[in-house]
Amino acid sequence: MSKTLVEKIWDAHVVKSEAGFPDILYIDTHFIHEVTSPQAFDGLRKRGLPVFRPKQTIATADHNVPTVNQHLPIKEELSRYQVDMLTKNCAEFGVELYGLGHPFQGIVHVIGPELGITQPGATIVCGDSHTSTHGAFGSIAFGIGTSQVEQVMATQCLLQQKPKTMKIEVNGETGVGVSAKDIILYIISQISAAGGTGYFIEYAGSAITSLSMEARMTICNMSIEMGARGGLIAPDETTFEYLKGREFSPKGEEWDKAVVKWKTLYSDANAHFDKVLTFNAADIEPMITYGTNPGMGMGITQNVPATDKQAVPEQLSYQKALDYMGIADNSPLLGKSIDYVFIGSCTNSRMEDLREVAHFVEGKHKAEGVTVWIVPGSKQIEQQAIAEGLDKIFEAAGFQLREPGCSACLGMNEDKIPAGKYCVSTSNRNFEGRQGQNARTLLASPLTAAAAAVTGRITDVRELLEA
Template sequence: MGKTLFDKIWEKHVVKSIPDGPDVLYIDRHLIHEVTSPQAFSGIEQRGVNLFRPQQILATADHNVPTENQHLPIRDELSRKQVQMLTDNCARHGVELYGLGHAYQGIVHVIGPELGITQPGMTIVCGDSHTSTHGAFGSIAFGIGTSEVEMVFASQCLLQSHPKLMRIRVEGELAGGVVAKDIILYIIARISAAGATGYFVEFAGSAIRALSMEARMTVCNMSIEMGARGGMIAPDETTFAYMKGRPFAPQGAEWDRKVAEWRQLVSDADAVFDKEIVIDAAAIAPMITYGTNPGLGIPVTSNIPTLDTVADDMEKRVLSKALQYMGLEAGKPLLGMPVQHVFIGSCTNSRIEDLRMVASVIKGRHRAESVNVLIVPGSQQVAAQVKAEGLDKIFEEAGFVIRQPGCSACLGMNEDKVPAGEYCVSTSNRNFEGRQGAGARTLLASPLTAAAAAITGRVTDIRELIG
């Protein structure tokens, strides 16, 4: 029987299998940031243990950094302390750090791929659930807890149980106005926010193969939002073209050798998955969420479901509670509803392709006066590219505010918060209660749908603007 892509990588990284227990899995690359690493550093120091392989760790500051005046001392005391602790810990233990002011600083899941640090066939971990982003390159990438961060610090290994495997094939061509974020929101809405619990998911099919690397990262980024341990896509010519020449990608003869190796990273034709789902790409429309988990989503032109369409009592309670928090009514449309904020950023949609997409919609237009629009590039390199391509002028002329790189309004851990009771169309990945600030109401959508809302001041079908 053939092997899946996941198993080909997993088996090469098993150091030891524990009978009737987990595997000891070797980790190729460990990414860290200022929020989940301080306790882990303290743990190894208290035990008198050195970092086993510091050269395989990369650090950046992203979660609670300010996105204005990054050249000045951080005003928030907790944020300042966490960033300083990261700086001190990395200096003391010999870890490469791209902190504020560094040309490579940015959101951890943006800088890894853009620098060529993320590579096919790797095992990659980070104390952050959206580490699944890196699976777009054909790697096993997943988030870990602080105690596991300490474990990797000390041994470069983790105890991990082999997950069940799911393949989701998206076949056919996407309709106009439909992009990668719509694909993953559609899938999560279809199978629910818990529909892939216990699985590692491989995304495949002609529609997935047609996606750019930035788009594939968006899909894998949100695989965690349907309960999956992670998501992955087999590497191909699109992957290699994206990686070639990046700062930490292999060079010369080593590049050729690695590409030949990476070409073998595909699921065999007779590989068996525990579960398979096939989706017709043509059935996917521009999506938007209405609730308080990413599975509560609908096509932007559809009505919010009513309780009588939900069979499960628990799901009815979830829906009822979500609508109460969101201030929405079952059976009503979202289309045309006024919004007060638009956030375009996060590790899901802050890459240069996402910002080009937004610029293509808003060029020559201006934001609605009732809407505050925040553009936050995912890294210093993306920010530099925005300026080099003149996208900053398009954003400024449209009345959008451009900030410096960071996680920003994706989560309420920094100064970029949405006020209580107000609606934000967001390109981020989570719409939990209070995620963007206490009482904030989040509507997840693609960069295109977010751009449409910014221009009109309401939930809008992007197809009305692009024809």
């Protein structure tokens, strides 16, 4: 029987399946962090249970950590408490922790792939919605709630309904200045922030398979932003080349055996998907969001869609979003002044992103009045950026290279955008207050963000690239 890639991986991990009940799904790798794990550890403690398979649980501190002076005590009381609790819980339950000061510390969805922990064909969960990032390697990866974190800790299994499957194909070549972030923002703008609800998405097509692993992670990272359970891309030679030689990747004969197995991970030619969507890469231009969900995005040269063109039941909430953003419908965003630029998050904080921005801004300087934060996704990326001299390029441009963490993605730590200020951000969400109370977030690619940083306004990066 022909199967999709999702079905192949799912079926291989089902411990028990009964009609009318969720499947009992075995979990290969469980990532945890300081925000959604304390209650789960406390639940185990109260029930007198250990972490069932601690070697398959990996912890890091990322959401609440400061991104300057990480060697000093954390200033915010709640953030300090949660990071301290993670340290104590991991020590008590025998879980490996990559905490502040550890050379492997970083954003949970960045360190898993760069360390070779994330591997094709695996089931991977974390108490964080953007766990779908790991699907770029051909794995079933999805976010879970705190009670499920405890369930995995106690049993290494989860009760899960098998999801529907969707294939999204993007074919052709992208134009100048168009990156993976633009591709995924375009897809979400076309199908809405709820268009993938109930599905696990497989991304395919020539525009997808031509991407680097870091770009593929950007695509899969934002699957949740269209309501999907997760997203994945079939592994190929690009995947294998990325994983080879990494800290926890298989070695020697084990590597050869793993690759043989990984090469079987693809959707069969006549496999049935519940839904198939196809897009042309040539239709995509640099993207930017204008509202308060990732589906409210448009090409950089377009005008904000008019309220009266929206479905009647959505017009009130649509206008509310524009009012929050201080943006008029049917207006252009090009030329609009901005205050902050944030380049980072589990979506766009990898070496490829930092190199691209550094290459673009070398010899340029940020606009007066604009604050620019470059936040690497891990300690390893930070050290590599310094080794390559990117820190000097950023410094000369007036950009601040900070230390690893989730930073201004979510307004949960010290890196917040002030009320009313506009931030062009390479993160994944633009909800009201996401980056700080009453902050206004415009999602974009690293290149578009860098263009805004040097001009002080929303700019079509293609004009600067051509110049």
